[in-house]
Amino acid sequence: AQKVTQAQTEISVVEKEDVTLDCVYETRDTTYYLFWYKQPPSGELVFLIRRNSFDEQNEISGRYSWNFQKSTSSFNFTITASQVVDSAVYFCALSEAGPNNAGNMLTFGGGTRLMVKP
């Protein structure tokens, strides 16, 4: 069974601080995909990134960066120089690619609420 844990339920930072959101996952599959989604107060889940289990290269996109480490089953997300507009709930999700995951469902963590204060 697949499982995602986001231990930080809420983080509060001051604008321009760097912040890291943690994500730990469990899976028995060797092929899987990891995702981060952002959910602003409007409710829509906004896709941020997808990584497959064979690609451990870290990725940077503007102020966002992701650190994928299979050895610790973690896929952490860092926002550099945070801004008020980054305030939202962030979800990490896992999708196993094997035959036991019909529908390739996403299993989400509980989310981390990030509050960036001016």
Next chain:
Amino acid sequence: ETGVTQSPTHLIKTRGQQVTLRCSSQSGHNTVSWYQQALGQGPQFIFQYYREEENGRGNFPPRFSGLQFPNYSSELNVNALELDDSALYLCASSLKRGGYTDTQYFGPGTRLTVL
């Protein structure tokens, strides 16, 4: 490119009633997945529709059912509503090719309140 749309945005029902939620998939996508998100929690997978058939289901009772139409849009039907069904219902569309479903893109959701 048109994104995923859902209707209605908000809905209030009473216990025991039935409800239908609608979703239009993003252009070029052939698969629709439905998720339930209770307040303060992560979304939970309900089911996925591909080629007008259910293609995977989460841990939800049969009173949750769905349809997919030839234009890839979808409906989620919930019968005999219970108070615990109050949640944000999210629809996601994606492209299924080969054996795997590509990245799922979500709509704005329908907020259902059951009184």
